[in-house]
Amino acid sequence: MGSAMSESEISRKVRYLEVFFFLYLPIIFLFILSIPEEDVIRTTSPTLFSLVLIPLMPFELFLIYVFKRMLLEDAEGRNIIGVAALMYVLAVAPSIYAFLISVLDSFMRYAGVTLGFVFSLVGFIYVRISLSEQIQNSELTYG
Numbered sequence: 749m750g751s752a753m754s755e756s757e758i759s760r761k762v763r764y765l766e767v768f769f770f771l772y773l774p775i776i777f778l779f780i781l782s783i784p785e786e787d788v789i790r791t792t793s794p795t796l797f798s799l800v801l802i803p804l805m806p807f808e809l810f811l812i813y814v815f816k817r818m819l820l821e822d823a824e825g826r827n828i829i830g831v832a833a834l835m836y837v838l839a840v841a842p843s844i845y846a847f848l849i850s851v852l853d854s855f856m857r858y859a860g861v862t863l864g865f866v867f868s869l870v871g872f873i874y875v876r877i878s879l880s881e882q883i884q885n886s887e888l889t890y891g
């Protein structure tokens with residue numbers, strides 16, 4: 749099997765994931781806002797779909813917390829890269845929901861975009877803090 753990665757390698761890979769998702773986060777919102785409001789579908793039927801997606805946004809934050817707990821239970825830190833990638837994907841998921849809401853529902857467009865941005869940003873910051881703590885703890889333990 750391959751040799752184990754050093755803590756500095758793990759830290760570097762987690763930082764690369766962080767930069768990638770940090771750059772991705774505003775791009776989707778800039779794309780949403782670049783769509784003219786005249787091109788948005790004007791029907792009332794997608795409102796129900798929007799009302800389902802909006803409560804899913806805070807649920808993504810709960811999933812991030814669950815994976816943080818899973819990361820803390822992994823005593824050897826073997827799984828940190830995979831869990832970090834998953835946590836960042838979950839942090840970006842509300843922005844994808846906001847994109848779907850903005851394309852499908854003109855009535856909920858600005859509420860969806862605002863909530864998506866807020867939940868994505870909060871999720872991103874929470875993941876950043878959680879992973880920084882985990883990396884520091886593993887460096888203190890094994891370094």
